[in-house]
Amino acid sequence: MSALPVNDPFSLFDAWFAEARTSEPNDSNAMALATATAxxxxxxxxxxxxxxxxxxxxxxxxAHSRKGEEIRANPRAALLFHWKSLRRQIRIEGTLEEVSPDQADAYFHSRNRVSQLGSAASDQSRPLHERSDYLQRVEQLAERYPEGDIPRPAHWTGFRLIPAAMEFWLDRPNRLHDRRRFSRSGDGWASSLLYP
Known part of the structure; x- marks a missing residue:
């Protein structure tokens, strides 16, 4: 990993993410999101x-889901990307902020109609008696809005994790892995290798 950038974690992320987009069979943009209650x-x-x-x-x-409520109560979180095909991981830690309503609207309306209906009809993380109850809500919304976009519910939004630390892990034979951690330092980043 020594040939990779040591002061710009975003360039390194971009390079690894670009590779993942060509090698991961499904959802190269999938990431584990860890949150916690207050x-x-x-x-x-x-x-x-x-x-x-x-x-x-x-x-x-x-934002009414478990994760949304945890984010509002404790806006610190961690992300983990694990690209098994590349044998790489990236851990990111930081604080969360809500995106603007305009940004949330733009993304919500970029989704296909069924996804919009499903999100608007869902009381995410709440108990559901029968799956048919949820599907009925989706149908009712489809009838209410037979054409065009579905209005974005005010509680459906986006969050941005602003990184304070980023760690890159690269698999090596015999578990002699490479790890580099970047930490915010003033207006830039400091980085150091870590023992695997």
Missing amino acids: DGHPSVRMVLLKEHGPDGFVFYTN
Whole structure:
């Protein structure tokens, strides 16, 4: 990993992500999102990265879901990308901020109609008596909005993780792996190797 950038984790992320997009068979943008309640009870689930750059890593969700409530109560989180085909991982830690309503609208309306209906009809993470109840809600919304976009529910939004640390892990034979950790330092980044 010594030939890779040592002061720009975003260039390194871009390079690895570009490779993953060509080698991973499904959802190269899938990432584990770890959140915790205000008193520190953790939970983790898979979400999809929808935007990324030096300002952070964006995903979308129902803010009334378990993860949304945890984010609002404790806006610190961690992400993990694991690309098994490349034998690489990236861990990212930082704080979360909500995207603007305009940004949430733009992404929500870029989704296909059925996805819009499904998100608008879902009380994500809440108990569901019968699957047919959910499907009926989807049908009712489709009848209510027979054409065009579905209005984005106010609680359906996006969050941006602003990284404070990023760690890159590269598999090597006999578990002699390479690890490099980047930490914010002033306006830039400091990096160091870690023992595997």
